[in-house]
Amino acid sequence: MTTLGYAILGLLSRETLSGYDLTRRMGEQVGYFWSARHSQVYPELARLEAEGYVTHSVVEQRERPDKKVYEITGTGLAALREWVTEPARPRPTRDELVLKAYSVWLADPAEAARLFREAASRHEGQLERYEEIEGWMKREWAEDLGRPGSPRFASYATLRRGLGYEREYAAWCRWLADALEGIR
Amino acid sequence: MTTLGYAILGLLSRETLSGYDLTRRMGEQVGYFWSARHSQVYPELARLEAEGYVTHSVVEQRERPDKKVYEITGTGLAALREWVTEPARPRPTRDELVLKAYSVWLADPAEAARLFREAASRHEGQLERYEEIEGWMKREWAEDLGRPGSPRFASYATLRRGLGYEREYAAWCRWLADALEGIR
DNA sequence: TAAGTCATGTAAAAAGTTACATGATTCT
DNA sequence: AGAATCATGTAACTTTTTACATGACTTA
Structure with a gap:
C-alpha cells in the first residue's frame, strides 16, 4: 500500500x-x-x-x-x-525557498529581502486562516477536542501542526528579510 | 533547469x-x-x-x-x-506523520502516544545537533553572520530554519503525545 | 455565449528511489 | 578475511506532475 x-x-x-x-x-x-x-x-x-x-x-x-x-x-x-x-520512515524534506536562502549571499540583498518578505506574507496569511479555523473549532467542537477517540480531535491535532509550521516559517522569513536589510 | x-x-x-x-x-x-x-x-x-x-x-x-x-x-x-x-512556486508539503495524526482517532491512544514521543525524541536530537552547530558558528564565524554577502551568513540562515523547524516539530509531537495520554 | 463547476478518466513526462554493477583501498 | 570507505556509473521501478480528452449543466 x-x-x-x-x-x-x-x-x-x-x-x-x-x-x-x-x-x-x-x-x-x-x-x-x-x-x-x-x-x-x-x-x-x-x-x-x-x-x-x-x-x-x-x-x-x-x-x-x-x-x-x-x-x-x-x-x-x-x-x-x-x-x-507503525513508525513512518523519514522522507527527505525538500524546500526550495530554504535552498534559495543557501545561495542568498550571491544575490542583491534588497531584492532577496523582497522575496522573503513576500513569503512571510504568504505564510502569515495561511496562519491567519488556520487561526480562524482554530477559533471556530474551539467554539463548535469544544467537547471533542479533549477526546483522542474523536475524529475532531485528530483534525485539531493536524491543524495545530499547521499553525506551528506557518508561524515558525513566517517568523524565519521575516528574520531573514530583516537581516538582509541590515536591521539589527 | x-x-x-x-x-x-x-x-x-x-x-x-x-x-x-x-x-x-x-x-x-x-x-x-x-x-x-x-x-x-x-x-x-x-x-x-x-x-x-x-x-x-x-x-x-x-x-x-x-x-x-x-x-x-x-x-x-x-x-x-x-x-x-525568482519566486519559488509552492510545492505541496507531504508529511506522513501528520497524515497519521489525521487518523489517530482510530488507534489505541497509548500506542499512538509512543509513536509521537519517539518522533519528538528524534526531532529533539536533531535540534540538539543544530544547536551545537549554531554555537560553533557563533564562535567561529561571528564577523560573517551579519554580512548578507557571505556564504557563511547564508549557511547560518538555513541553519536557523532547521532550528525553528525541529523545535516546533518536537513541541507539536510532545503536545500530541501528552494529549493522547490525557495530560492537561 | 463564454466561463466556471461537476465529474471521470488516460497518457506522457519528470522526479525520485531502489537495485544492479564494478573495483581499489583501508580499517578492524 | 571481511567490512567499510572512496569512486562512478546504469537500469528498473515508483511516485508525482502536466497534459490530453470528454461532456453535462450552471452562472454571469
Whole structure:
C-alpha cells in the first residue's frame, strides 16, 4: 500500500466521497500535509477497490453528472488503523525557498529581502486562516477536542501542526528579510 | 533547469566537488532541505556540463580511485544568482506523520502516544545537533553572520530554519503525545 | 455565449528511489 | 578475511506532475 492510499482511506474513514470530492479534500484539509491530483486519485481508488479496501456505488444525479461514491470496507479500516501506529520512515524534506536562502549571499540583498518578505506574507496569511479555523473549532467542537477517540480531535491535532509550521516559517522569513536589510 | 540542478550549483558555488562529495553534501548540509542520491547526482552533473553550467577535470589519486572534480562556470554562477531571487512556486508539503495524526482517532491512544514521543525524541536530537552547530558558528564565524554577502551568513540562515523547524516539530509531537495520554 | 463547476478518466513526462554493477583501498 | 570507505556509473521501478480528452449543466 502506498501512503496516498492511506491518505484516501483516512478521508473515507470519516465520510463517503467521490473521486472528485476526494481530490478537492486533497487540496484542502489533507492537502496541507498530503496532496494529490485527480490523475493520481482515480487510479489509486481503482487499486484500493481491487484489493478490497474500498467499494463504490453509482449515485445518479439529475442536475449533475452521475458519480461513484466510495466507502471504506472493514478490511480498509483495519489496515488504516494498523498503519497509524507503525513508525513512518523519514522522507527527505525538500524546500526550495530554504535552498534559495543557501545561495542568498550571491544575490542583491534588497531584492532577496523582497522575496522573503513576500513569503512571510504568504505564510502569515495561511496562519491567519488556520487561526480562524482554530477559533471556530474551539467554539463548535469544544467537547471533542479533549477526546483522542474523536475524529475532531485528530483534525485539531493536524491543524495545530499547521499553525506551528506557518508561524515558525513566517517568523524565519521575516528574520531573514530583516537581516538582509541590515536591521539589527 | 531543475531544482536539483540549482542545489548542485549552490554547493559548487562554494567549493569544487566530485560527484561523490556532492552526494555526501546532499545528505548533510543541503540534505536538511534538499537531498538526492548519487544515482540522481551523476546524470544531473552530466546535464549541467552539457549545458555549460559546470566543467570537470580528472584528478588522479594514488591511494584512492581517480575522481572528477566539478567546478561552476560563469554561466552557472549567473544562472544560480538569477534563480535565487525568482519566486519559488509552492510545492505541496507531504508529511506522513501528520497524515497519521489525521487518523489517530482510530488507534489505541497509548500506542499512538509512543509513536509521537519517539518522533519528538528524534526531532529533539536533531535540534540538539543544530544547536551545537549554531554555537560553533557563533564562535567561529561571528564577523560573517551579519554580512548578507557571505556564504557563511547564508549557511547560518538555513541553519536557523532547521532550528525553528525541529523545535516546533518536537513541541507539536510532545503536545500530541501528552494529549493522547490525557495530560492537561 | 463564454466561463466556471461537476465529474471521470488516460497518457506522457519528470522526479525520485531502489537495485544492479564494478573495483581499489583501508580499517578492524 | 571481511567490512567499510572512496569512486562512478546504469537500469528498473515508483511516485508525482502536466497534459490530453470528454461532456453535462450552471452562472454571469
